[in-house]
Amino acid sequence: MTDYQNLSLNELQTVIDNAEKALKNKLVNHRKEVIAQIKELAASIDVSVEITEIDKKSPRRGVKVPVKYRHPNDPDKIWTGRGMMPKWLRTLIDQGHDSSEFKV
Incomplete structure (x- = not known):
């Protein structure tokens, strides 16, 4: 196991960036597996499903209101x-x- 206390700032940031990328990839793969399982289960009872992606971001987030x-x-x-x-x-x-x- 890596001793994070002895890493430089750049090395630590690289570890964090790599971990975030790995986590994102695992989440994407897990999501694909779950969707495949859902479709497989639905097909087993002769039902078809359509899965649509929901945009999680609020359209109002980050909207700047002008000063009055x-x-x-x-x-x-x-x-x-x-x-x-x-x-x-x-x-x-x-x-x-x-x-x-x-x-x-």
């Missing part, structure tokens, strides 16, 4: 208009400002 509001004095404080209103904007509105003053 920006703090007048601190440009790092922004809000997209989604979710709870940030404290800085709530404070400014409570002071008598209108939210439209801070629209981008």
